[in-house]
Amino acid sequence: MSPSHDSSMENDHEKKPELGTDFPSDSSWTLGNQTDNSYFFNSNQESSILSEFGWNYQPESDRNRENEGFSEFDQIDLDERSDFAGSFQLPGNRSSQSPNPAVPTESVGVSSSNPSVSSSSSEELPEKSTESDGRPPEIPSKVRKKGQKRVRQPRFAFMTKSEVDHLEDGYRWRKYGQKAVKNSPFPRSYYRCTNSKCTVKKRVERSSEDHTIVITTYEGQHCHHTVGFPRGGVITREAALAGRMNASAPQLYSQGVQFPLGYSLGVRQAHRVPYGEGQSQVLTEPTPQLPTDEGLLDDMVPARMRNR
DNA sequence: CGATTTTGACCAGCGC
């Protein structure tokens, strides 16, 4: 709204070439073709869920049904065509063990989506600036633009009841955009991992109705360690969840990620941690053994940054 | 002074 007139219409000259740097791995959107399904589950239950679900795809009709029960998620993913299935309900109220009393956060729900396709080169070579396009010899022919193509990597979202957005998950993020969300008074922020070699992105937004809930969506996975992890034994749900994302693709260094997120997780990386009465939370180890390449040292950070 | 955020414009996919 309010774009009355963009006076500067000529500014778009210089910008394309740069993309090569940031997005070396241009691959056309794999477009999950709707294949990206998402599963939702409430924290009340064990969260190994994903492994149990086994990644079934449901017909759209079914999805619709499920959506009826949702509120925020519904809107969020509806627009994106990702779907969240399963049931979600706010936990009555659990004494969150959040490390920070001032920042109470509770996990409310989680969901993940599977991209489809293959993947992409998670490990692309950025050094190729000349031919950004690179047009892979064989591209399906679908959506492929002249140089810009994005692969939709698996996504993983979860809701957290928190007063502050942008929860600390152990990684450093740089905000690169913010957009207003339709039907919601709250904007959505886009973040990207500060590691130049890392293409992980993250979206943060508040539920349109319950502004007490923050929805964080991770896309892709880190190829490096987290900055400061459990140094005091404090692990936030966010961190744990974020770690789960990594766990999903153990070695995927370029492969595929064919299995749904959580699949591997449920297998053996998930640890059940008693969380209140009858409630458990799943904690995953943050990056079990990612091959340390090189940009790892980069992560050194003051380590005591406030939640930003 | 470098890193990060802010913010408007641009772009691509999809629905109509």
Add this chain to the structure above:
DNA sequence: GCGCTGGTCAAAATCG
């Protein structure tokens, strides 16, 4: 083909 919308870029502003 047009318009809407989500997502991204990049220049300027701000932070530390």
